[in-house]
Amino acid sequence: xxxxxxxxxxxxxxxxxxxxxxxxxxxxxxxxxxxxxxxxxxxxxxxxxxxxxxxxxxxxxxxxxxxxxxxxxxxxxxxxxxxxxxxxxxxxxxxxxxxxxxxxxxx
Amino acid sequence: xxxxxxxxxxxxxxxxxxxxxxxxxxxxxxxxxxxxxxxxxxxxxxxxxxxxxxxxxxxxxxxxxxxxxxxxxxxxxxxxxxxxxxxxxxxxxxxxxxxxxxxxxxxxxxxxxxxxxxxx
Numbered sequence: 090x091x092x093x094x095x096x097x098x099x100x101x102x103x104x105x106x107x108x109x110x111x112x113x114x115x116x117x118x119x120x121x122x123x124x125x126x127x128x129x130x131x132x133x134x135x136x137x138x139x140x141x142x143x144x145x146x147x148x149x150x151x152x153x154x155x156x157x158x159x160x161x162x163x164x165x166x167x168x169x170x171x172x173x174x175x176x177x178x179x180x181x182x183x184x185x186x187x188x189x190x191x192x193x194x195x196x
Numbered sequence: 197x198x199x200x201x202x203x204x205x206x207x208x209x210x211x212x213x214x215x216x217x218x219x220x221x222x223x224x225x226x227x228x229x230x231x232x233x234x235x236x237x238x239x240x241x242x243x244x245x246x247x248x249x250x251x252x253x254x255x256x257x258x259x260x261x262x263x264x265x266x267x268x269x270x271x272x273x274x275x276x277x278x279x280x281x282x283x284x285x286x287x288x289x290x291x292x293x294x295x296x297x298x299x300x301x302x303x304x305x306x307x308x309x310x311x312x313x314x315x316x
Contacts, residue, residue, distance in 0.1 A: 090259065123302035125243075132292055132306035133243065144304070176243055180300045183256040185233070185245040 091115055093179050095188025101196040106167045110191045112160045112177035121181040122160045124153055127190075128173045136175075137162060167193075198222035200232075200293050200307035207313050208283050218276040218293030218307060225251050225271050231296040232276040233303060234267065236289040244289075248296070249276055285314045 092115035102108050112122060120140040125133035135144045137153035140160055150165040164171055172195050177188040204216035218232060225232060234246040247267040248256045257265050266279045276293060290311045294303035 121300045125303075132294075132309055133303070134306075135302050135304050138302040138304075144302075178243075178245075178302070180296075180302055182300075183248065184258045185248070187243040187245065189242045 090184055091118060091179050091182060091186055093177055093186050093188045095177050095191060097191060098189060099192045099194065101194050102167055103196045104167050104169060108164050108167060108193065110162045110175055110177075112155075112162070112188050114158045114160075114179055114181075117157045118179045118181035120156045121179055122153075122155065123178045123180060124151075124162045125176045125178065126171075126173050127176065133176060169195075198295065198305045200295060200305060202291060202293055202307045202310040204291075204310060204312070206311060207315065209316050210284055210314060212283050214278075214280045214283050214287070214312060216278045216280075216291055216293075216310065216312075218278070220274050220276070220293075220295070220307075223295065225249075225269050225274070225276070227251055229298050231301070232269070233294050233296055234276075234278045234291060235294060235303070236287075236291045237309075238286075238289040241289075246280075246291075247278060283314045288312065288314045 094113045122140045124137040127133040136147050136151050141153045152163050175191045200220040230251045233248045237243050247265050249267045264281045269276045290309040292309045293307045295305045
C-alpha cells in the first residue's frame with residue numbers, strides 16, 4: 090500500500106496569514122495527489138486535484154504543488170471560512186489512501 | 197446536477213452485517229470511466245477508503261477489510277450497495293459514498309454521509 094504522511098496535524102493561524110500543509114507519499118505517485126477541505130459535520134470538498142489543478146469554484150487563494158513523493162497545499166491569505174480540516178489523498182493506485190489530516194484553527 | 201446519498205441503518209449490533217446503499221443522480225455507472233467509492237470516518241478521526249466499483253464491474257477493496265466487504269451495483273436503479281460483515285464497535289463511523297471519474301481520479305462529488313453506530 091502507498092502510505093501518505095501529512096503534516097502538521099494541527100495548525101493555528103490568523104486571518105490573512107499564508108499557510109502551507111505538506112504531504113509525503115511512501116513511493117512516487119507522479120502527480121496523483123488530491124486535497125480536500127472538510128468542515129465539521131460535512132462531507133469533504135475537493136479543492137485541488139492532480140497536485141496543482143484547482144477544482145471549479147474553489148477560490149484562487151488555494152494552490153497546490155509537487156510531484157513524485159512531496160506535495161504542498163498553500164492558502165495564500167486565510168479567510169474566516171478556511172478554518173477547517175484538510176486531507177491529502179493519493180489516487181495513483183488502490184487502495185486509495187488519505188493523509189491523517191490537518192486541523193486549521195484560529196489563533 | 198450530480199448528487200449522491202447514503203442510506204441504511206444508523207444502529208447495528210456487534211456481529212451483524214451492515215448494508216448501505218448509495219443512490220445517485222446526474223451520472224450513470226454504465227458510462228466508461230465512472231466509479232463509485234465508499235469511504236468512512238470514525239468520530240474525530242481521519243478518512244479511510246473502503247471499496248470501489250467501476251462502470252465495467254471491476255471491484256477493489258481495502259486489503260485490511262477485504263474479507264468483510266462486498267460492493268455491488270444496480271445500474272438501472274443508479275445504486276451502489278456496500279455490505280460489511282461481522283460489525284464491531286470500532287466500525288462506528290460516518291460512511292460516505294463518492295464519485296470518481298477515470299482510473300486515477302479524485303473524489304469529485306460526495307454524499308452527505310451516514311453515521312453508523314455499532315452497539316449492543
